[in-house]
Amino acid sequence: MPGNGLDYSALFNRDLPPPSGPWEGHPRYNFIGGHSDPDMVPTEEFIESAARVFRDDPRNISMYNFSGGPQGILPLRRFLVDKLARHRGIDTNIDDVLITSGSGQGIELINEILLEEGDTVIVEAFSFSGALGNLRRRKVNFAGIELDQDGMRMDHLAEVLADLRAKGVRPKYIYTIPTLQNPTGTVLTMARRQRLLELSEEYGVPIFEDECYADLIFEGEYENAIRSMDDTNRVLHIGSFSKTLGPGTRLGYVVAPWDVMSRLLSRKNDAGTGVMDQMIVGDYFTNHYEDHILEMRAALKRKCDALSSALRESFGPSIEFEVPRGGMYLWVKLPPGVDSRDLNGPALREGIAFNPGPDWSADPDAAANYIRLCFALPSEAEIWEGVEKLAEVFRREGALP
Amino acid sequence: MPGNGLDYSALFNRDLPPPSGPWEGHPRYNFIGGHSDPDMVPTEEFIESAARVFRDDPRNISMYNFSGGPQGILPLRRFLVDKLARHRGIDTNIDDVLITSGSGQGIELINEILLEEGDTVIVEAFSFSGALGNLRRRKVNFAGIELDQDGMRMDHLAEVLADLRAKGVRPKYIYTIPTLQNPTGTVLTMARRQRLLELSEEYGVPIFEDECYADLIFEGEYENAIRSMDDTNRVLHIGSFSKTLGPGTRLGYVVAPWDVMSRLLSRKNDAGTGVMDQMIVGDYFTNHYEDHILEMRAALKRKCDALSSALRESFGPSIEFEVPRGGMYLWVKLPPGVDSRDLNGPALREGIAFNPGPDWSADPDAAANYIRLCFALPSEAEIWEGVEKLAEVFRREGALP
Numbered sequence: 001m002p003g004n005g006l007d008y009s010a011l012f013n014r015d016l017p018p019p020s021g022p023w024e025g026h027p028r029y030n031f032i033g034g035h036s037d038p039d040m041v042p043t044e045e046f047i048e049s050a051a052r053v054f055r056d057d058p059r060n061i062s063m064y065n066f067s068g069g070p071q072g073i074l075p076l077r078r079f080l081v082d083k084l085a086r087h088r089g090i091d092t093n094i095d096d097v098l099i100t101s102g103s104g105q106g107i108e109l110i111n112e113i114l115l116e117e118g119d120t121v122i123v124e125a126f127s128f129s130g131a132l133g134n135l136r137r138r139k140v141n142f143a144g145i146e147l148d149q150d151g152m153r154m155d156h157l158a159e160v161l162a163d164l165r166a167k168g169v170r171p172k173y174i175y176t177i178p179t180l181q182n183p184t185g186t187v188l189t190m191a192r193r194q195r196l197l198e199l200s201e202e203y204g205v206p207i208f209e210d211e212c213y214a215d216l217i218f219e220g221e222y223e224n225a226i227r228s229m230d231d232t233n234r235v236l237h238i239g240s241f242s243k244t245l246g247p248g249t250r251l252g253y254v255v256a257p258w259d260v261m262s263r264l265l266s267r268k269n270d271a272g273t274g275v276m277d278q279m280i281v282g283d284y285f286t287n288h289y290e291d292h293i294l295e296m297r298a299a300l301k302r303k304c305d306a307l308s309s310a311l312r313e314s315f316g317p318s319i320e321f322e323v324p325r326g327g328m329y330l331w332v333k334l335p336p337g338v339d340s341r342d343l344n345g346p347a348l349r350e351g352i353a354f355n356p357g358p359d360w361s362a363d364p365d366a367a368a369n370y371i372r373l374c375f376a377l378p379s380e381a382e383i384w385e386g387v388e389k390l391a392e393v394f395r396r397e398g399a400l401p
Numbered sequence: 402m403p404g405n406g407l408d409y410s411a412l413f414n415r416d417l418p419p420p421s422g423p424w425e426g427h428p429r430y431n432f433i434g435g436h437s438d439p440d441m442v443p444t445e446e447f448i449e450s451a452a453r454v455f456r457d458d459p460r461n462i463s464m465y466n467f468s469g470g471p472q473g474i475l476p477l478r479r480f481l482v483d484k485l486a487r488h489r490g491i492d493t494n495i496d497d498v499l500i501t502s503g504s505g506q507g508i509e510l511i512n513e514i515l516l517e518e519g520d521t522v523i524v525e526a527f528s529f530s531g532a533l534g535n536l537r538r539r540k541v542n543f544a545g546i547e548l549d550q551d552g553m554r555m556d557h558l559a560e561v562l563a564d565l566r567a568k569g570v571r572p573k574y575i576y577t578i579p580t581l582q583n584p585t586g587t588v589l590t591m592a593r594r595q596r597l598l599e600l601s602e603e604y605g606v607p608i609f610e611d612e613c614y615a616d617l618i619f620e621g622e623y624e625n626a627i628r629s630m631d632d633t634n635r636v637l638h639i640g641s642f643s644k645t646l647g648p649g650t651r652l653g654y655v656v657a658p659w660d661v662m663s664r665l666l667s668r669k670n671d672a673g674t675g676v677m678d679q680m681i682v683g684d685y686f687t688n689h690y691e692d693h694i695l696e697m698r699a700a701l702k703r704k705c706d707a708l709s710s711a712l713r714e715s716f717g718p719s720i721e722f723e724v725p726r727g728g729m730y731l732w733v734k735l736p737p738g739v740d741s742r743d744l745n746g747p748a749l750r751e752g753i754a755f756n757p758g759p760d761w762s763a764d765p766d767a768a769a770n771y772i773r774l775c776f777a778l779p780s781e782a783e784i785w786e787g788v789e790k791l792a793e794v795f796r797r798e799g800a801l802p
Contacts, residue, residue, distance in 0.1 A: 008660055019663035250672070274502070
């Protein structure tokens with residue numbers, strides 16, 4: 001029966017998301033996802049690194065976990081220990097570092113070992129869609145803590161923790177992106193970081209610190225990681241190379257004490273993270289990280305300025321946003337009553353893609369009139385054109401006055 | 402409280418495997434896992450490929466799913482379509498191919514969309530430990546079908562299917578490694594492949610065909626894939642680059658019709674498979690696959706001969722094994738009453754690692770007196786030395802006369 005054949009519909013797991021549609025290519029004006037700046041890909045340096053590491057250690061390719069075992073190859077872990085000390089104030093060692101296949105795998109593994117259906121965790125009211133999606137898939141309850149210009153509000157956190165304790169609920173963790181928060185771009189003040197540690201201790205709840213963006217502060221000194229202020233093992237720290245280098249390299253990391261690490265390892269069933277990525281990126285960053293990150297910050301700052309200016313020019317005062325101290329996103333508030341989910345289709349038909357706010361919100365409806373724009377990928381010219389066209393679409397759809 | 406700190410024990414998911422121990426390095430005589438031949442890593446060709454692809458398409462690094470979308474980059478999928486036609490008789494197209502992060506991810510995704518706790522699947526009595534472990538983790542029931550020198554026994558399969566139907570159970574799939582079966586090395590005859598398709602149709606049960614080893618037949622023509630004989634979409638086909646190239650590259654693939662593919666894609670939450678691996682391996686294999694695979698087969702055959710001879714010399718007639726037509730494993734039967742799990746520790750203490758049979762068996766105890774030896778990684782000299790020492794350990798432990 002060609003073209004007919006076996007019907008799988010009765011065989012599928014009954015709890016699946018809707019099927020994916022066919023791939024339609026990237027949009028012309030691409031403000032979605034966490035793509036990085038394509039002009040920042042260090043082609044010739046990558047080729048040099050590839051030549052060096054393939055010649056030095058070809059056996060890595062032929063084995064599972066050759067140099068360094070399941071936690072990742074040693075040169076990359078050594079680079080990380082050094083970088084985390086220099087940039088994040090973190091005192092750690094290679095035994096507490098796990099290389100993951102993107103920071104998404106760090107989230108997946110931490111959730112896998114800590115969470116069961118029906119558990120409760122605490123998140124920021126607006127947060128990373130991938131982290132929220134993972135919790136929803138696991139049928140875990142989450143409480144969203146309000147954010148202001150200084151990051152997560154500690155008064156609200158204290159209130160929620162007390163309220164949960166009164167109900168007999170001990171949350172499994174407090175998930176935060178303290179430095180250049182996704183999507184709001186806020187940075188948690190040092191005083192609040194200290195307060196967060198105190199609340200974590202008072203309630204016996206670990207802190208799950210996600211620092212995918214921290215090194216993308218545009219200028220000057222920046223706040224140390226929460227992990228750097230703690231010597232009681234209550235902070236599980238993750239990060240990524242997707243944002244500082246590019247998401248095509250699937251590399252992230254977890255910093256965790258051994259009692260947690262040994263559990264993460266027993267659940268890392270992927271037969272290891274790709275060693276080519278580990279070898280090439282480890283060599284490149286060991287030799288070039290400081291220069292690379294300075295260039296990356298400068299390029300992102302130019303694009304951030306372009307997007308901010310373009311938005312002010314094309315959208316005028318009917319939208320609100322804060323210009324962040326770094327990162328790759330603007331979190332833009334549209335007029336009240338607008339639902340950004342309704343604007344997505346019309347914009348895509350004009351070749352413009354943005355992320356509707358509800359996917360980045362613990363309570364989706366609370367972010368109905370928000371959109372997230374990533375400025376890392378498009379050129380400055382594309383930013384100006386795309387924003388102008390986006391404003392036209394929004395006006396036509398009645399979302400702007 | 403330095404060195405004291407937060408106690409995670411009350412926070413862990415209650416259904417976790419035992420924690421991993423610290424990494425102790427690779428054993429001196431390494432007969433475990435599916436490592437490949439380190440002398441086969443094409444260092445200079447990899448460097449050439451890396452230079453070509455990084456210069457041609459650097460944007461791949463900076464984006465999620467740049468060229469080709471979530472199913473994988475186009476050059477690698479085009480290579481696969483071509484290779485599957487040439488070597489496996491499979492007529493497919495790039496829309497039916499998904500690049501995965503190792504074939505383990507293919508197993509994970511197929512299980513994720515088809516299986517719920519309490520479901521039933523059919524496997525070969527001796528089978529891949531990773532596939533069996535995945536089923537156990539999901540609390541899925543599995544029935545093991547007996548194998549003989551021609552692969553899975555169709556009379557036993559027919560009996561089990563009829564028996565399950567009588568109990569009102571429709572299995573979700575029949576998992577088979579038809580060509581160079583893991584661990585037995587058997588090849589399912591063409592007549593049995595045909596019969597398997599008939600049984601699949603009669604009972605409405607898909608076939609899950611795992612062909613990680615198929616291209617490693619040492620010499621001559623070899624049997625086409627089951628997928629090549631089917632035009633009714635009842636075969637889900639997976640494969641790997643770990644065995645033909647090296648497991649440090651985390652690349653595998655799934656061939657599936659769109660109604661299944663669209664579900665796999667909606668569950669592939671890893672933000673894409675690493676593009677460096679895809680780009681470099683895609684370029685290398687497009688240019689060198691035929692030569693590469695001939696060299697790989699010849700090297701493996703030499704090592705297979707060495708291991709077979711060494712076993713006969715050091716162990717004598719008290720063990721049994723068939724010399725396979727290809728692949729990288731020998732499946733060795735020890736005298737009755739021996740439990741290979743008890744021999745593992747003593748061998749490791751002498752620097753020799755093997756895989757105890759029970760991990761590769763639907764019924765662990767049924768393979769208590771089996772071990773699996775992988776001959777791909779050690780040199781021929783190490784094979785001879787390692788086997789001699791292993792026989793000494795086994796004699797000392799009373800496992801051999």
